[in-house]
Amino acid sequence: MQWTGLNELREKYLSFFESKGHLRLKSFPLIPQNDKSLLLINSGMAPMKKYFTGEITPPSKRVTTCQKCIRTPDIERVGKTARHGTYFEMLGNFSFGDYFKHEATAWAWEFCTKVLKLPVDRIWVSIYEDDDQAFDIWTKEVGVSPDRIVRLGKEDNFWEHGTGPCGPCSELYFDRGEEYGCGSPTCGVGCDCDRYVEFWNLVFTQFDSDGKGNYTPLDHPNIDTGMGLERLACIMQGVHNLFEVDTVQNIMKHVSRIANVHYGDSEKTDVSLRVITDHIRSTVFMIGDGVMPSNEGRGYVLRRLLRRAARHGRLLGIHEPFLSEVADTVILENRDAYPELAEKSVLIKKLILVEETSFGKTIDQGLAMLDTAVENLSGDTLSGEDAFKLYDTYGFPLDLTMDILEEKGLKVDEETFDRLMKEQRERARASRKAATAEAWAGTRSVLADCPATVFTGYEGTETTGKVLAIVREGELSEAVSEGEALVVLDRTSFYAESGGQVSDSGVLTLDGMTFRVFGCFKTATGVFVHRGTIESGVLSVGDTVTASVDKERRLAIMRNHTGAHLLQAALRKVLGDHVEQAGQMVTEQTVRFDFTHFSSLTPEELQDVEQMVNEVILSAMPVQTREMPIAEAKAMGAMALFGEKYGDVVRVVKAGDFSIELCGGTHVDNTAKLGLFKILSEASVASGVRRIEAVTGAGVLDYMNHLNGLLHSTAAALKVPNVEDLPQKASQAMTEGKAKDKEIAALNSRIAQIRIDGLFAGAEVIEGIHIVSALFSGTGPDALRAICDQVKDMRDDTVIVVAGTLGDKATIAASCGKQAVKKGAHAGNLVRAVAKIAGGSGGGRPDTAMAGAKDLTKLDEALEAVSSIVNDMINK
Incomplete structure (x- = not known):
């Protein structure tokens, strides 16, 4: 065999199976499409589950892919060994009811021995222990020596996930040589050492499992294969692991x-x-x-x-x-x-x-948290809870925490940490298991036999359609005369919610029958389902009804959707090409547009964006929509939804020369029909993602009327006859307020000084440190903090703890001068201990700290303990 680069191996594989009549598909996105059972695509077959179940017709009965995959269950082990990784590529060839074991095995052997030229004497094959058919095919048809075939049990060579399609597997192994072995005389295929590497798994999906040990043969068995590209590259390049x-x-x-x-x-x-x-x-x-x-x-x-x-x-x-x-x-x-x-x-x-x-x-904050936790240790062991919090909140693995503690002569409660980690893993595992079980659920939908709906909503808001199915409480029904139901038509003008655009609403009517449609959704097979309630008459399967969309609501939605396109184009022109749509919600009221950007927009940027969109609106640019090959659309510069997968033919929406996007939504035919565009708000929704909410058309008028009402009510509250005088009146009120704030601060300072003068009269002295404590009623946190700060600034040999009550709330403040801190006093630990007596909690720095207290009746008792606590600190 010859050294071959990873990129070349990928192309060799895909080209080989193309030569065998397979359709080469691009890798599906890592974000699962219409599949809530997975967070991320983790195998080659994962994005094609609905092809295997028959829920969606595949583009070809023979498909080959190189699929991007992410797996994270063993993330803590990545790096510690050279075996583990989170990202990998999975090569695969798939048959959806077409070829089966004979072709799959023959082509696998041909690719390995003829294309890659792997030495035959270093390839081993494993089969399921009861799969005699596979044994005969490998030995009698492919020509593999029987002594190079190993039978393994169900755990190793039978693919099954809960209920649904399943079947035996056959795996190909490569013998890397004795130098990779464990030296055991029984070392062979299935050994845990690195000698025999499994690199290709052929799954013969030939049964339907009910999850109770009963296996029914499938009428049309499938082939699902997977070969790790990086693992194959290790073999072909003669390296030890994927990192080489x-x-x-x-x-x-x-x-x-x-x-x-x-x-x-x-x-x-x-x-x-x-x-x-x-x-x-x-x-x-x-x-x-x-x-x-x-x-x-x-x-x-x-x-x-x-x-x-x-x-x-x-x-x-x-x-x-x-x-x-x-x-x-x-x-x-x-x-x-x-x-x-x-x-x-x-x-x-x-x-x-x-x-x-x-x-x-964040990591600096984590280190600060660890330092605080160490300062508060009563022994030499950090709690498992604290270690787990560092791991879960700040990304500190246990080994980092242990390294830092070891330098300080401390250790960690590993047993508790491990227990918490185990509990977290079990929760995640249970979630994944439930997700896997759901992965095959719903494939026998009551609507599985319905053909895809013909959508006429681009051309108009009304059409006639035949009732194909009615569903009530999850079951098919011949008719509905009351209550809610789901209705499927062969044709509809109702837009089904998708792409961030809400669905249409309206009515289905026929000779005195009215079915009020609240919403419309679309199945994976393109069936439009109308959700609503019967208002009069009886609706039956086979009826031909008039489907009428609420025209005014549709127009408002269209204006906002076209506004979203103009907004994205303006954002890219003002902020830069890094702006991408990260999500949107278009309703009749507003457009909510999420986009990638890394700081808040300045008032000038928002104004530029808004003005640019309104200039396009006032220019009355035509908005054209047409279908075309995706290559042609991209050549035109059409914007695609970030992370979305598109078919070969796409719908392009073009607003003059200003905006061009791939979009399946409904739009106005001229920008002038938006009327006006107004940004209501801009904010952050996630790291690197901003959100703008805006309105168009009548929504702008509603917003202007709302603002006008606020202006007049504010003017009335401030007793200003004309709203034009509001800025002057507001400025005057602010100036007066600041002056009063200064006056209040000065008074608080004088009150604090008066109180401080009386505090030292009864001060207790321990080891040269003056200890002062007092309780003040009707005093809030700010005043208490001011008292402590003044005492600390006046004398550095003082520890002061003051408590204050304000209504039913109590606060405790403490401060320690420099001399007091040098001798062992710590305001944070002190206030925590004092507050605990009064049923509260708190903490802070060595020189200043605050706490809250719940039991006001125990404040006196808490303050009496100050001297004793400080004495223990100083003499420790």
Whole structure:
């Protein structure tokens, strides 16, 4: 066999199966499409489940792909070993009821031995222990020697997930040689050592399982294969692990240059190099497919990977953001196969930089939290709860926490930490298990036999359609005379909610029958389902009804949707090409548009965007929509939805020369029909994602009337006859308010001084430190803090604790002068101990701290304990 690069291997595989009549599909996005059972695509077949179940007709009965995948269950082990990674590519060839075992095995053997020229004497085959048919095919048809075939049990060689399609597997192994073995005389296929590497799994999906041990043969069995591209590259390049594969190694070399370390110098730095290399690959591809950092779901996976990579950068001595620079190499190594990475490079790098910079501050906060936890230790062991909080909140793995504690002669409660980690994993595992069970659910939908609906809503708001199905309480019904129901027509003018645009509403009518439609949704097979309630008469299957959309509501939605397109174009012109749609919701009232940007918009930028959109509206540009091949649309510069997958033919919406986008929604035919455009608000919704809410048409008039009402009510409240005089009156009120604030502050200062003068008369002295405590009724936190600050500034040999009540609330403040702190006094620990007596809690720095108290009856008792607590601190 000959050394072959990873990118070349990918092309060899896909080209080979194209020659066998397979349709080559591009990798599906990492974000699952219409599948809530997965956070991220984790296998080659995952995005094609509905092809296997028959819920959706595949574009061809023979398909081949190289699928981007992310798996994170073993994220803590990534880096510690060279085996584990989160991102990988899965090669696959699939048959949807076409060919089966004979062809799958023959082609696998042909590709391995004829195309890759793997030595036959180093290839082994495993089969399911009861699959005699596979044994005969491999030995009698393919020509594999029987002594190179191993039978394995159900756990290893039978693919099954709950209920649904399943079947036996046959796997191909490569013998890497004795030097990779464990030395055991029984070492062979199935051994845990690194000698025999499983690199291709052929799944023969031939049964339907009911989950109770009963297996019914499928009328049309399927083939689902998977081969890890990186694992195959390891074999073809003769390297030990995926981190030594050419494209991956080039990424690692970039990290090494920045850190000035070399892979193989030490195990400690090797771990960090592997973590960074793997995680930056994952994050670049995830962002390229539309994943945005957040604190939940797939966004949290992305954030966690980025933070783990950044922390390992610090362990290598890199204290400045560097991951966005390494992203250049990831894009360079993969741009031929995945051109979207180059197209999104500005956004990918910017987002990584923002997130890494933010984590730089977060990790400092985590270190501060750890320092505080150490200061409050009563022994030499950090609690497992604190260690887990550091891990879960700030991304501190246990080993980092242990390293820091070891330097201080401390340790951590690993048992409790492990228990909390186990509980978290079990919750995640249960969630994944439930998701897997749901993955095949709903495939026998009551609407499975309905043909795709013909949508006429682009041409008009009214049409006639035949009732194909009525569903009530999950069951098919022949008719409906009362209550709610779901109705399917063969043709409809109702837009089904999708692409961020809400569905239409309206009525279905026929000879005295009225069915009020509240909403409309679309199934994966293109069936439009009208949700509503019967208002009069009887609706039956087979009736031909008139479907009438609420025209005024539709027009308002259309204005706002076209407004969203103009808004995106204006944002890109004002802010830059990194702006991408990250989500939208278009209703009849407003347009809510989420987009990628990394800081709040200035008033000038908002004004520029708004003015630009209104200029386009007033220019009365024609809005044209037409279908065309996606290649032609992209050549025209059409904007695509970030992370979305499109078919070969797309619908393009073009507003003059100002905006051109791929969109399946409804739009006005001229920008002038928007009337006006007004931005209501701009805010952050996630890291690197901003949101603008705006209105068009009548919505602008409603907003203007609302503002006018506010102006007049405000003028009346301030007793201003004319609203034009409001600015002057408001300025005057502000000036008067500031003057009164200064007067109140001066009075508080005088009151504090008067109180302070009387405090020292009864001060107790311990080891040269004056201890003062007092209770003041009708005194809030600000006044208490002022008293403490003045005492601390006046005398550095003083500890003061003052409590105050204001209504039913109590506050305790404490401060310690420099001399007192040197002798062991700590305001944070002191106020915490005092507040605890009164049922409260709090803390702070050694020199100043605040706390709250719940039991006002115990404040005197709490203050009496101050001297004793301070005495213990000083004499400890």
